[in-house]
Amino acid sequence: MRVYGGQFFVEEIGQARSPIPGGVDDAIADIATIFHWPPSAFDGMSLTELADWREAARLRSGSADE
Numbered sequence: 890m891r892v893y894g895g896q897f898f899v900e901e902i903g904q905a906r907s908p909i910p911g912g913v914d915d916a917i918a919d920i921a922t923i924f925h926w927p928p929s930a931f932d933g934m935s936l937t938e939l940a941d942w943r944e945a946a947r948l949r950s951g952s953a954d955e
Contacts, residue, residue: 909936909939909940909943913936913939916939916940916942916943917931917939919943919946919947919950920939920942920943920945920946922946923946923949923950924942924946924949
């Protein structure tokens, strides 16, 4: 199983905790579920871009809980 983000995101945000609730893997799963994107679609994304797409997926899903 491939772990996404890996060292790339550590370099982007330092050793700080991920600003994405649930973490990078959950964000990728949410986006992939809503937009049907393959894992390769996330390879070049920054953490900010990933967070923006996760918010778009949340809005598209109709979820108002978060």
